[in-house]
Amino acid sequence: MTKPLVAVLSGAGISTDSGIPDYRGPQGLWRRDPEAEKLVTYEYYMGDPEIRRRSWQMRRKNRTLSAEPNAAHRAVAELERSGVPVRVITQNVDGLHQLAGLSARKVIELHGTARAVVCTKCGTRGSMADALARVEAGEEDPPCPECGGILKSATVMFGERLDSRVLGEALAVAKACTVFLAVGSSLRVQPAAGLVGVAADHGARLVIVNAEPTPYDELADEVVREPIGTALPRLLRELAAAERRPRSEEG
Known part of the structure; x- marks a missing residue:
C-alpha cells in the first residue's frame, strides 16, 4: 500500500447535507x-x-440509495485528483465517497x-x-x-463484529498517514474512534471537524466547529496548496 499523506475518517455528519440523517x-x-x-x-x-x-x-x-454526494464528499475526491495521496476510512454505509469520484480502492468501509x-x-x-x-x-x-x-x-449490524481484514487496513492507514482528519463523527464508537488515537500516537497532524465536542478534542492540533460542507473543502484546499508549495518555501 502506498503511504497515504491524508487520511479522512468520515462519520454520519459528512452525509447530513445529502439528506441522510x-x-x-x-x-x-x-x-x-x-x-x-x-x-x-x-x-x-x-x-x-x-x-x-x-x-x-x-x-x-x-433516502440512502437516492442520496447524492455533497460539497464535502466532492472536496475529498478533488483532493485525490489534485495528486495528494488520500485514503478514506468511513463509518458510513452510503457509498457517497465513491459516487463523488473517489476510487473505491481508496475507501475503507468499516461498517x-x-x-x-x-x-x-x-x-x-x-x-x-x-x-x-x-x-x-x-x-x-x-x-x-x-x-x-x-x-x-x-x-455491520449491531451485534456483529467488524471484518478483521477491513479493520487491519484502517489501522495501517492510521499508522502511516501524516495528516488525519476526523469529520462528522462523534468519536464515541469503538474501534473506529480509536483510530484517532493511533494516528496521533504515530505522529500525524490531527484535525477534528464536528459540530459537537468529541472525546479526542484535546489530542487534536485543530478543532473545527464550522459546518462540514464549508469547513472541509476549505481545509482540503489548504492541504492541496501546501503540498504544491516547493519544500524550500516551508523552511
Whole structure:
C-alpha cells in the first residue's frame, strides 16, 4: 500500500447535507426512536420475521440509495485528483465517497455498504436495488435467490463484529498517514474512534471537524466547529496548496 499523506475518517455528519440523517446526534434516529435499533440488530433481525419485514420497509423508505454526494464528499475526491495521496476510512454505509469520484480502492468501509445485500447462509452478495425491487413487487422478506437463506444488508449490524481484514487496513492507514482528519463523527464508537488515537500516537497532524465536542478534542492540533460542507473543502484546499508549495518555501 502506498503511504497515504491524508487520511479522512468520515462519520454520519459528512452525509447530513445529502439528506441522510445521523444516528447519534441531538436529533439522531436512535435518540428519536430507540425501537429502530432493533431493525438493525443482528440477533433481533435473524430471530424475528416481523423485524425483518419492518427492516425491509425501512430500507425501502430511507433516502440512502437516492442520496447524492455533497460539497464535502466532492472536496475529498478533488483532493485525490489534485495528486495528494488520500485514503478514506468511513463509518458510513452510503457509498457517497465513491459516487463523488473517489476510487473505491481508496475507501475503507468499516461498517459495510447499504448498496448491497448478503446471504447469511451461503454468503452470496447481490444488489440492494434488486432486493428492494422484489420487496416492491410484494416479497415482504425476500430470501436468497441461490439457497433460500436470510438476506440482510451488507452492513455491520449491531451485534456483529467488524471484518478483521477491513479493520487491519484502517489501522495501517492510521499508522502511516501524516495528516488525519476526523469529520462528522462523534468519536464515541469503538474501534473506529480509536483510530484517532493511533494516528496521533504515530505522529500525524490531527484535525477534528464536528459540530459537537468529541472525546479526542484535546489530542487534536485543530478543532473545527464550522459546518462540514464549508469547513472541509476549505481545509482540503489548504492541504492541496501546501503540498504544491516547493519544500524550500516551508523552511
